[in-house]
Amino acid sequence: MLSHNDNEILCRVGPGTPGGALMRRYWHPVCTSAQLPHPDCAPLRVRLLGENYVVFRDTEGKVGFLEELCMHRGASLALGRVEEGGIRCLYHGWKFSVSGAVMETPNHADPKYAARMKAPAFPAREEGGIVWAYVGPLELLPAFSHYAFMDSAPNNRVVLRVNVACNYLQLVEGGEDSSHVGVLHTNMARPGWKDDEFTPNPDVVNPAALASNDLEPALKIEDTAFGFHYVALRKTADPRVRNARVVPFIVPYGRIIPAPAFQFTVLEVPEDDTHTSTYIVVHGDAPVTEEKIIELLGLNDPKYYDRKNCTFSASWMDTFGQNRELMKENWTGLRGVEVEDATIGLSQGPLYDRSREHLVPADQAVVRVRRVLLDAIKRVMENRQPPALGLDLRGVSACDRQLEDGTAWQDLLPGHRQTVTA
Missing domain, CATH: 2.102.10.10 (Rieske [2Fe-2S] iron-sulphur domain)
Structure with a gap:
């Protein structure tokens, strides 16, 4: 649970607010x-x-x-x-x-x-x-932070902007919440769920293609120069091996999500207190098309996404296009990773009051997001430098791999320990 006062500090980003003072210390995406x-x-x-x-x-x-x-x-x-x-x-x-x-x-x-x-x-x-x-x-004015996707060949990169009418933190927290992947994205994460069977999703572009059916991952978290990273450890058929899904949080609102063959860099840029521009950058070592990513995210349906003005257009007016009949075979009655994520964020209202929630151990990364941002705001209020300014982020990524007992999960992404000023 977060106090109402701390919730306001984190969510309000306009001129003269503590959260706004923090945000104004960083470079921000403003359009594609x-x-x-x-x-x-x-x-x-x-x-x-x-x-x-x-x-x-x-x-x-x-x-x-x-x-x-x-x-x-x-x-x-x-x-x-x-x-x-x-x-x-x-x-x-x-x-x-x-x-x-x-x-x-x-x-x-x-x-x-x-x-x-x-x-x-x-x-x-x-x-x-x-x-x-x-x-x-x-x-x-800080140095400009350099992300790995900036070095990717244009044919191997897709950049999308999706404008969502809710507070940025709701979308950030959803992205840092590993336990939701196997539930909200059930049809993509756990094919065969209707028959109580787990069949790995073969789509190498899909960030919801989990390698484990475990819905109760154990989380371990470590602070870093860019914010923090954490591992969600899921059980596998071999008791000596666990599936390790490592995701970073880059202050003030960035994350990287792994797909089998690509990385999804997501930046939740606050337009104001109740509107967010989500920038999704997909890159890898092979060509990828905008049409493929738009379809994967569920944004190829015009009732969800206006490609001209980049707006996620579904709302409570049509219950976000949810198909209750489809729910016999489809967990959410929705189609696409971003459609499901944006719909859940919008369902929480324009600015969610976290003082009413009840947290469990699977929410540790969500709690850490709040703690890191509150600490960063405190630094700015005390005229100290906030974290993650002007970093070389080319070594920061995400992964979803098998981890044998006795192996340090941090060794899966050693570049996270070597992040330095750009």
């Missing part, structure tokens, strides 16, 4: 590269940590991240023209570069005036098929 498909394409309106911004790609292909409202008279730059090296406000034609430099002020055509001005712009960069921005204090 595919959402800005070419130079001078339409800009995007972005909500991040309770505030509105505009992101655009200029004539040379560089990305810019500015406050949404024009510094002149407050019109939205998300409606603006992107042309000739900048973004131009429709209202009076003021034009800004990706750095915020004032390029033109047509209704006051004095170059000296424009030279003295600068629009509120923020550091932005493009890596791994994602546009990232930093909106915290410039004097505290």
Whole structure:
């Protein structure tokens, strides 16, 4: 159980909140590269940590991240023209570069005036098929953290964004909760469950393809430079061997989930207190297609996902599209990993009150997420550096392997102990 006060501290991310102060110390994904498909394409309106911004790609292909409202008279730059090296406000034609430099002020055509001005712009960069921005204090700008997927060949990587109308922490906790995989994702995790038989799922792309039928994993947790990692140990037919599923938590909201042949890096970026942009990056040593991942996640059905605006669109209006008749053969009456995860997160409400829950040992990683984030917030409030700033994360991954008795689970991913500053 979490106190109501601590719940508020963790979940509120707007300006002036303790959680917001923590979040503003990190680089955040703000859109996928595919959402800005070419130079001078339409800009995007972005909500991040309770505030509105505009992101655009200029004539040379560089990305810019500015406050949404024009510094002149407050019109939205998300409606603006992107042309000739900048973004131009429709209202009076003021034009800004990706750095915020004032390029033109047509209704006051004095170059000296424009030279003295600068629009509120923020550091932005493009890596791994994602546009990232930093909106915290410039004097505290951290180095950029480097994930393994950023080095992957484009054909071996898929990047998706899924906007979900609930608080980020509900989705983070779901992702760090190993015991839910064998239950919520029963049809993918434990094929044959209807006949009380376990048949391993042969899909090497599916992160819910468990190698064990054990629904009560034993958890062991260890703090790391990037946050923590934990192992969920499941029984196998051989009493001397257990299945070990290792998952990291990367402060403030990242995780990596193993599939047999791929890694799923998931970043739960808070738009505000009750909306989250989930970035899912799938990468491995072999080609993978967006269509395959969209189908696996259940997002190929338009009643669940609007691919144009990246919104998870199912809701209580249609009971999330749940098919009760299908539940005779399908555990949830839903189809797809992300559809099941997002539906459960939404079912908890826009911002879940954790003071009413009852936890069990299988929830240890969820408790550790909260503890690590509360400690990070405390550090920021005391003007100390929070964890996981500017790290080289290329050695951080996840795995699902067999572990013989007497073998240290940490040895499965030795790169976790060697994480250093980027």
